[in-house]
Amino acid sequence: MPDTPSAPAPVILGNEPGSFPHGVLAERHPAIVRQVRDAFPLGPERRRALDALLVSCADGVVEPLPADADPTGRDRDRWARWGMDAYAGRSWYEVPWLWAESHFYRRLLDAFGHFGPGPWQGVDPFRPAKLAELDAPETDEELAALDGLDALPAEERTRALLHGSLWGNRADLGFRLSDPGAATGGGAEPLVADDSATLWSLLPAPAAGAPRREPVTLCLVADNAGRELVPDLLLVAHLLAEGRVDRAVLHVKPYPYYVSDATPADVLDALRRLVAAGGTAAGYGERLWTALTDGRVTVRAHPFSCAPLPYADMPGDLREDFAAATVTVLKGDLNYRRLVGDRWWPPTTSFADVTAYFPGPVAALRTLKSDVVTGLDAGTVSALEASGERRWRTSGTHALIQVRR
Numbered sequence: 001m002p003d004t005p006s007a008p009a010p011v012i013l014g015n016e017p018g019s020f021p022h023g024v025l026a027e028r029h030p031a032i033v034r035q036v037r038d039a040f041p042l043g044p045e046r047r048r049a050l051d052a053l054l055v056s057c058a059d060g061v062v063e064p065l066p067a068d069a070d071p072t073g074r075d076r077d078r079w080a081r082w083g084m085d086a087y088a089g090r091s092w093y094e095v096p097w098l099w100a101e102s103h104f105y106r107r108l109l110d111a112f113g114h115f116g117p118g119p120w121q122g123v124d125p126f127r128p129a130k131l132a133e134l135d136a137p138e139t140d141e142e143l144a145a146l147d148g149l150d151a152l153p154a155e156e157r158t159r160a161l162l163h164g165s166l167w168g169n170r171a172d173l174g175f176r177l178s179d180p181g182a183a184t185g186g187g188a189e190p191l192v193a194d195d196s197a198t199l200w201s202l203l204p205a206p207a208a209g210a211p212r213r214e215p216v217t218l219c220l221v222a223d224n225a226g227r228e229l230v231p232d233l234l235l236v237a238h239l240l241a242e243g244r245v246d247r248a249v250l251h252v253k254p255y256p257y258y259v260s261d262a263t264p265a266d267v268l269d270a271l272r273r274l275v276a277a278g279g280t281a282a283g284y285g286e287r288l289w290t291a292l293t294d295g296r297v298t299v300r301a302h303p304f305s306c307a308p309l310p311y312a313d314m315p316g317d318l319r320e321d322f323a324a325a326t327v328t329v330l331k332g333d334l335n336y337r338r339l340v341g342d343r344w345w346p347p348t349t350s351f352a353d354v355t356a357y358f359p360g361p362v363a364a365l366r367t368l369k370s371d372v373v374t375g376l377d378a379g380t381v382s383a384l385e386a387s388g389e390r391r392w393r394t395s396g397t398h399a400l401i402q403v404r405r
């Protein structure tokens with residue numbers, strides 16, 4: 001029996017040296033700043049701004065967004081609503097870890113000049129790494145392997161594409177910066193929870209000759225670009241082709257975020273990559289291209305997708321989007337943190353209870369890359385604890401498929 005929480009668990013902070021969140025703030029963030037600094041021929045002003053961010057990461061406090069941080073002023077208002085007034089002046093390590101990380105990316109883009117005006121306005125500082133991944137021989141191999149799918153029975157094909165999307169979540173460039181070996185391990189990794197049968201009960205394959213039913217809409221809240229987004233797009237194309245889904249809404253980030261998170265530009269890159277791949281991959285790519293042009297698939301980049309807050313705080317228009325979906329599938333670790341709240345839940349806490357606020361059926365497809373987890377049964381937790389694998393929560397070697405109808 002899953003445990004129903006009597007009160008919210010403590011929010012995860014980054015203030016404990018040696019912990020995973022502390023390492024992200026103290027080591028991963030400076031490494032990301034240096035990577036951006038080295039990847040572009042930035043002028044003195046931008047380099048000074050990035051160096052100031054490095055100093056701030058080491059021992060600084062959260063500062064209010066500067067007046068020139070966003071030419072429209074709208075983003076400053078948003079950050080005010082998202083907690084800036086409460087957290088300005090406090091140490092990066094003492095505010096909620098989710099908030100600190102999210103705000104770091106906003107500051108990094110500022111320092112880089114992404115919000116302009118200037119030559120780097122609108123430029124994605126992570127694009128070189130994203131394109132390198134998309135062009136890597138491993139991506140060719142993964143796409144060529146799709147040719148074998150046609151020989152599989154329909155259910156196995158669907159399962160293979162679901163698992164491709166799930167394990168594609170290990171392909172996270174920020175994650176590899178601090179744990180280079182973690183995302184490359186081969187072989188089938190254990191699922192710590194698998195509600196895929198519930199997912200398919202929400203998205204059944206239409207039986208031949210069955211009467212027309214209500215249109216089925218899938219909301220897929222994407223995570224990383226490149227080698228995660230490609231299998232996400234394949235899954236969407238497949239579900240459309242099978243008639244399990246009539247329409248799909250793909251949510252991506254409005255600006256570069258958490259290094260490799262997908263933006264609309266990344267959707268285009270991934271789609272072009274599919275279409276150019278030839279074979280089965282190109283067939284999927286072309287179907288998706290058509291579905292985008294005829295409106296069955298739409299792409300949305302909502303500002304809240306880059307908010308430093310849990311989904312429980314989502315605004316009304318996003319709530320309506322999710323409420324209209326037959327099921328919303330959230331990809332990846334960060335979306336999971338935002339879905340269940342980035343808290344020290346006992347791992348057996350009921351997933352259904354902590355996501356009860358979500359406006360409709362919701363599914364999480366995630367590899368475990370941070371401490372938060374819910375919805376595990378007690379036997380699974382004991383087995384994980386007994387396995388001697390100290391970092392099962394954070395190493396990306398385990399995954400889950402959790403669904404709340």
Ligand SMILES: O=P(O)(O)OC[C@@]1(O)O[C@H](CO)[C@@H](O)[C@@H]1O
Nearest residue numbers: 024172175332333334335369370
């Ligand atoms: O959402 P994703 O791409 O699966 O993971 C994001 C991530 O790499 O970033 C955070 C640490 O920076 C963790 O939540 C997680 O490990």
